Amino acid sequence: KQEVTQIPAALSVPEGENLVLNCSFxxxxxxxxxxxxxxxGKGLTSLLLIQSSQREQTSGRLNASLDKxxxxxxxxxxxxxxxxxxxxxxAVPYGGATNKLIFGTGTLLAVQP
Amino acid sequence: AAGVIxxxxxxxxxxxxxxxxxxxxxxxxxxxxxxxxxxxxxxxxLISFYEKxxxxxxxxxDRFSAQQFSDYHSELNMSSLELGDSALYxxxxxxxxxxxxxxxxxxxxxxVL
Numbered sequence: 001k002q003e004v005t006q007i008p009a010a011l012s013v014p015e016g017e018n019l020v021l022n023c024s025f026x027x028x029x030x031x032x033x034x035x036x037x038x039x040x041g042k043g044l045t046s047l048l049l050i051q052s053s054q055r056e057q058t059s060g061r062l063n064a065s066l067d068k069x070x071x072x073x074x075x076x077x078x079x080x081x082x083x084x085x086x087x088x089x090x091a092v093p094y095g096g097a098t099n100k101l102i103f104g105t106g107t108l109l110a111v112q113p
Numbered sequence: 114a115a116g117v118i119x120x121x122x123x124x125x126x127x128x129x130x131x132x133x134x135x136x137x138x139x140x141x142x143x144x145x146x147x148x149x150x151x152x153x154x155x156x157x158x159l160i161s162f163y164e165k166x167x168x169x170x171x172x173x174x175d176r177f178s179a180q181q182f183s184d185y186h187s188e189l190n191m192s193s194l195e196l197g198d199s200a201l202y203x204x205x206x207x208x209x210x211x212x213x214x215x216x217x218x219x220x221x222x223x224x225v226l
Contacts, residue, residue, distance in 0.1 A: 034214065043219035044156070044203060089155060098169035098210060100146060103155035 002027045002094040004104040012110040021075040023090035028068045036089045080111045117218035125224045134189040138206030145187040150201040194225045
């Protein structure tokens with residue numbers, strides 16, 4: 001059974017810091033991994049999708065890495081801004097031929113001005 | 114770019130009432146997923162449809178039913194509502210049944226009193 005966990009559960013940093021969010025999964029047989037951002041009470045915004053054949057994926061100040069063999073992914077946020085404050089979730093498709101996502105527990109990020 | 118549309122955005126119901134949530138996928142997307150996110154929890158998969166047929170089913174109560182229509186929009190019907198059904202309900206869409214990026218709607222917040 002696939003389990004996805006994220007560490008830390010919460011993180012508070014001053015503006016301008018570079019930071020790393022961690023995502024771990026127990027079954028390394030994944031096709032891809034998706035990172036999302038969720039503002040309080042709002043929807044899920046897809047940030048990056050990294051395929052199992054890729055090691056890294058970049059979008060602006062965000063960089064996601066994937067190490068299938070160790071069951072880990074990291075989301076690196078450069079030069080953090082207060083507007084980055086949100087909950088960050090990772091998710092992997094799992095279970096049969098469909099693409100249903102199993103989500104991690106999330107990291108609540110607060111960037112202090 | 115067009116996004117996933119969900120309606121209504123907010124819904125308040127009494128216990129034992131019925132609710133219908135609607136999802137309009139991104140144009141040319143033929144696959145729809147429904148997820149439920151309880152307070153402080155990560156999203157949980159409910160049910161999915163591909164080309165108007167149910168493709169997968171998660172921990173969806175028997176009181177809930179869903180379908181995908183000829184125009185690919187989907188509806189989630191929830192009967193005999195319970196207090197525990199209060200949650201954020203997300204719809205996501207993608208193209209095909211393969212492991213493609215899922216795009217999420219803004220969600221419907223259901224409150225059962």
